[in-house]
Amino acid sequence: QVQVVQSGAEVKRPGASVKISCRASGYTFTTYFIHWVRQAPGQGLEWMAMINPGGGSTAYAQNLQGRLTMTRDTSTDTVYMELSSLRSEDTAIYYCASGVRNWVDYWGQGTQVTVSS
Amino acid sequence: QSALTQPASVSGSPGQSITISCTGSSSDIGAYNYVSWYQQHPAKAPKLMIYDITNRPSGVSNRFSASKSGDTASLTISGLQPEDEADYYCLSYTTSSSLVFGGGTKLTVL
Numbered sequence: 001q002v003q004v005v006q007s008g009a010e011v012k013r014p015g016a017s018v019k020i021s022c023r024a025s026g027y028t029f030t031t032y033f034i035h036w037v038r039q040a041p042g043q044g045l046e047w048m049a050m051i052n053p054g055g056g057s058t059a060y061a062q063n064l065q066g067r068l069t070m071t072r073d074t075s076t077d078t079v080y081m082e083l084s085s086l087r088s089e090d091t092a093i094y095y096c097a098s099g100v101r102n103w104v105d106y107w108g109q110g111t112q113v114t115v116s117s
Numbered sequence: 118q119s120a121l122t123q124p125a126s127v128s129g130s131p132g133q134s135i136t137i138s139c140t141g142s143s144s145d146i147g148a149y150n151y152v153s154w155y156q157q158h159p160a161k162a163p164k165l166m167i168y169d170i171t172n173r174p175s176g177v178s179n180r181f182s183a184s185k186s187g188d189t190a191s192l193t194i195s196g197l198q199p200e201d202e203a204d205y206y207c208l209s210y211t212t213s214s215s216l217v218f219g220g221g222t223k224l225t226v227l
Contacts, residue, residue, distance in 0.1 A: 035216070037163075044120070044221035045155070045163065045206050059214050062118055095162060103153035104208040107162035107173065
């Protein structure tokens with residue numbers, strides 16, 4: 001069955017970077033997109049970015065362009081999301097999820113990122 | 118890209134029907150038939166309920182249906198059940214080749 005497993009919780013200082021991994025299994029890795037979605041405490045969902053693991057093409061939310069980078073490793077079926085210049089507003093649960101270009105289906109367990117001095 | 122507009126909350130009694138709207142623009146909802154809906158219970162990951170405007174994934178109750186007219190999409194839940202109480206989000210593909218969520222709607226089953 002399809003599984004999406006993320007790396008563990010992170011605590012970072014303002015200005016630092018965080019890199020979260022997302023490993024997909026149960027299907028051909030290059031077949032489906034991987035999306036990143038975050039949810040700040042008590043807030044709604046925010047779509048961040050997506051990557052096509054097959055060709056490596058990416059798309060980012062405009063407000064995160066310049067701070068967000070996604071990469072993939074097809075040898076380990078893993079996608080990485082790196083967010084730089086962290087600020088307190090980046091404190092959130094970060095989800096990765098597999099799907100197609102315009103919707104997501106299988107979600108990871110979420111990764112808590114806390115930005116605090 | 119601004120978030121799509123959803124009502125902050127809706128409520129209904131068991132057995133009733135409710136509709137949640139999701140309003141965007143000609144740059145997102147109005148541009149494509151690529152709206153999906155997600156249900157999120159507290160402290161849980163979201164769950165896909167509807168994709169491509171009207172399609173239900175396998176395993177999702179047929180009490181959930183959806184539609185689109187112009188720049189507004191709608192999710193209807195019929196025969197409300199207590200377990201339907203959750204937050205609901207719409208998601209649309211955009212002309213910038215990105216995606217955008219609605220602000221979310223809290224459904225209370227009275």
